Amino acid sequence: MITLQKLSRNHFFTALCVILLTACSDPTSEQKSLNPTPIKYQAPPIVGTSIASFNGPRSNYTVTIGTSEIKVIDNVGNDGDIRLATSIQLLNFSDISINLTIPVKAKTITEVELSALIELYIAYFNRVPDAEGLSYWIDRFKAGMSLNEIGESFYSAAIFYSAQTGYSASLTNNEFVKIIYKNVLGRPNPDQSGLDYWTQRLDNGEATRGTLIHTMLDAAHTYKGDANFGWVAQLIENKTIVSKDFAITKGISYISPSDSITKGMSIAATITPNDISVANGLIDALIGVSNTDVVQPSAAQAARFLHQSTFGANNAAITNLSNLGFRNWINTQFIAPQTLHRHYMDSVAATLPRGLSDLNQNHFFESFWQQVVKGDDQLRQRVSFALSQIMVVSFQDSTVANYPRGVASYYDTLNTHAFTNFRELLEAVSLHPMMGIYLTSLRNQKESGTRIPDENYAREVMQLFTTGLYKLNQDGSYVIENGRPVETYNNADISGLAKVFTGWSWAGPDKTSNRFYGGSADVNRDWQPMQSYPSFHSTSPKSFIGITIPNQAPANPEASLKIALDALFNHPNVAPFIGKQLIQRLVTSNPSPQYIARVSAAFNNNGQGVRGDMKAVIKAILLDVEARNDPSLGNAGVGKLREPILRLANWLRAFGAKSTSGFYRITSLDDPLSGLGQTPMRSPSVFNFYRPGYVPPNSSIASAQLVSPEMQITAETSVVGYLNFMRDTIANGTGSSRDVKGDYASLAALATTPDQLLDKVNLLLMANQMSSTLRGQIIAAVNSIAIPTTTQTAIDTAKLNRVYMSIYLTMASPEYLVQK
Incomplete structure (x- = not known):
């Protein structure tokens, strides 16, 4: 037990290695604006005799100082290509200035x-x-x-x-x-x-x-x-x-x-x-450091990229990515076909005595883990998992749990729109019946007498899905007025927006009151988008975030919805609010303001004047210099704590885990002592398993004004539980009746040469980031397992024990627990 206690303390300490410092900057008048159009710099650069002023942050520009001129090129905004005389002494940008003297x-x-x-x-x-x-x-x-x-x-x-x-x-x-x-x-x-x-x-x-x-x-x-x-x-x-x-x-100064x-x-x-x-x-x-696109990444670079963009690396994926390069691999993933979880649920239902009625959430978990392990569209899988933790629907809701095929369909919706446009994603999420059940917008009725519209979804679609609580600059920092952050919306905005989400309920062939209330249930209503019922939709004025939808006669739910979602989509907060959370889920817990600003710029304009292009956002996140710079293990400024689901997924993919039944029967992992303390689509609340701004109280992280989201589900019990779970799983498999087991044949062949064995484990799980100290400790532990010269069975058992030891100690180490 002493070892487990030491690992537990180390686990908490590693949070310090997860963090990249972030800070707030003062707002500019342009960033304060609620102009719903894609953000563009309105004025040209101002060039004086000794000072030149530009509209964007310094990282947006390439600056070349020559003997006869100073060249400044705007790589993101509309400032263009500016040539300056060498008499210029100061370059002003929106965030910093550069003193040339x-x-x-x-x-x-x-x-x-x-x-x-x-x-x-x-x-x-x-x-x-x-x-x-x-x-x-x-x-x-x-x-x-x-x-x-x-x-x-x-x-x-x-x-x-x-x-x-x-x-x-x-x-x-x-x-x-x-x-x-x-x-x-x-x-x-x-x-x-x-x-x-x-x-x-x-x-x-x-x-x-x-x-x-x-x-x-x-x-x-x-x-x-x-x-x-x-x-x-x-x-x-x-x-x-x-x-x-x-x-x-x-020559840097902050403005x-x-x-x-x-x-x-x-x-x-x-x-x-x-x-x-x-x-x-x-x-x-x-x-702003120029990021050169690596044409042919090394195996280690490929493995690191795969841990950020997929559910984990394996030999085939590393080879494929090394051959394609980062950018080509992403483009290939964008066109990889999607496999619908709903289709799996339908196929299972066809084998059950009562069909759809016998489906349960375990059938969705089977489909989820099958695609995690075997899916070719791994980028889609990882981005969808990130989206599921932002736009939450959960089996923990007892009513939602009655519709397992509906939840599978909701996850399909996130998969489908992971590569489309955020505006399309927002509408698909808003109209999905599982979201309607979870945040109670389904069967929401207009005001009448003492009844007011349900405000649940109106509140959360702003707070969690689009704008957040406070106005943001494009680098994710708060807009400050009178020394305080400025609230994005107030109670009146919630009440006004709630009216938009009245008159929506179950899909079906008609719009009768009976169907609105849930009668005459259509067999596919659990996955088909909610439809409008004008008689239940509010016709009074609807005012929110500076927008007013006037009286309607007759009621027009579709028009109200379009105006509302357009307003939310075009709010300037959406780019930094959503962009930062996606960075946190994929790359690093504390991205720099400049990283956030670059991703925001891609959201606001994909280079062709299109706002909300998810493909552009994903590329901006994964190809950014802060994501692609090869990290040093001594560098505490990159990465994120791997959440439990990702750790299990890493193991499944790295070691070619196979299902005896073919179904990958991994059920609930909720219990932090016997499981992992985390199960997909079983968040305890709409706020996800953890909050993006979570700070462990009374910690060094708090003192450093940093965040570590995944630490919110990290405690002594979950640390010990994880170690016990993986020790058992690595050797014996996991899931119902040990249905899923690792394939260690290739590793067992290396067991007599522990250094080669650990090299393979290091690449697959840690992208060759293992320190020499940890490497030496694990090799010593592996060597302590003697390989007998008696029976072949004893020899094979000893070899497998060496494999188990190398994997377990790697996955238990603080160095692995931090994805860098």
Whole structure:
């Protein structure tokens, strides 16, 4: 049990490896607009004698600085191809500016003096400096202002931006010293004697807060090379290296002073004494790093891509993708035929005594796992699974559970529209009878007397399926007014929109009241779209999110629905709100704002003026530089925690799991101790198994202002349950009567050479990302299983035990549990 307890704690710790820092930026007036047309930059770039201003974020542009001109090309918006004179000193974008003069200015003072200025930013704010600010202080320093005087000015700024920095005018000396300990020495919890010493020096007037900063910085540098505290000096040195790259080499400043502090802090927070790669990745994402399409990916690159875009890698899929390349593979997947789960349900029903009446949700699970393991349209499968966790319908609802074929059809709807247009997806979801049952829009009636329309679907279609709660900029950050996020809608909007969803009920050959209420049931009503019943539809004005549908005479449910769904679809929030969640489900829990903005741009315009093209969105997510950059295991800034369903799917596909019955009879996996704590289409609520913004309370993740959605279904019981489940499943199979078993014939042949055995497991499950430390530990464990020289049965058993051990320890490791 000791081993399981250790793995459990490690599992929680790995959440820190899942996260990529994200931060909020201030809104622009254009992004605040609720203009329902695809977002386009309205004004041309403004070019002055020394400043050129552009409309999009820096990552949208390619900037080339030559000896005779500066070339700026807009790769996303309408700014075009701009040629600038070399006299231009500043390039302004919507999120950051680029100072072209600071590399020369920085050389006008010594390296020691420059580092001392930068260290003030680190000490006071624990952030990287912005180029504009650093340029200003270089000028002040050259004009005779001392570092202590500059430090006092920093302190004044820290108080002015108290909400971002944590400083205040009433900050005690003791509280001040604690902040400096954290910023300079990397110690948020200082020793009491040291805290008392520095506090007393301030209390006695032996030092000012400005001079104390320098004294503590000097003390930190003396630790360089020290066996115990050398990391302190190295941490400051690494922060200085990143700061110079950010402010001087790349000349970056955020447009908002508040962003300069908060986002500069976010970058600095990722720096450790041993690693600056996360910070470098954030900076690269900010300025936009060109992503070259790999024509022929390596096996490891192919496997990593498959873990993001499918239910897992296997040998055949790796070979196929390596031959096709990423882009061609995606295009091939777009045209792969869809297999309907409903057809499977119909075929099973034909063999049952009472036909459709004998169907249950286990039959859907059979179809689900069959397609997970054997389906050729793997991209569709993975995207649909992501959509099922955004636009939730669940068997946990007792009424929905009465219609297993209907749920299969709903999942088919997500499959069908995974590659069409989001507007089509939105309408298909809104009219599906299973959604009508789950969110109670089916049989919703117009207002009459004290009765008001059911508001359930109206609320959730905004909150969860389209706009979200707060207005967003295109990079996913909140629109801020008066220091607070702006709500997207209010109760009046919900009430107005609820009227749109009145007068919709079961499909059938007529529109009688009897059929509306559920009588004369059509045999296919569980999967055919709901139809309108005008006599039950509200004819009064319907006002929501700035749209008003006037009085209708006669009632026209179809017209109301079209206006409402068009308004929701064209809301500017939809691109970042849905785009970010799809990134989270496929690639990384905390995408950078720039990544979100690029995906939003693809949603808003697929390059041909079409909004909502799901194919363009999927390509933008999977081919983005942040998705395709090969990760380092030491880089804590990429990836996501693998949810339980994905872990089981990875095993099924990697090791060619076969069903004895042919049906893949894997039933409910809900129990976190005996199962996985997660079953497809059995979310406990409309909010999915976990929320996209979930933050584990009282955790390092919370302290770092990060999210880890999948951690919401991670607890001590589920961790132990997963380990026990996989230990049993790997060796004995899973499902009813051990129906599904792995095929280990090819791996057993490698059992006498553990390094080759583990190489194959590493590729299939971890895309060759296994660290040398973990590799050594697993090989040692495998070697501990002796292969006898007695009977062939004993030899074969030992070989299989080696295979089981290599797979189990891999899948139990923190390194596997984080999909990178």
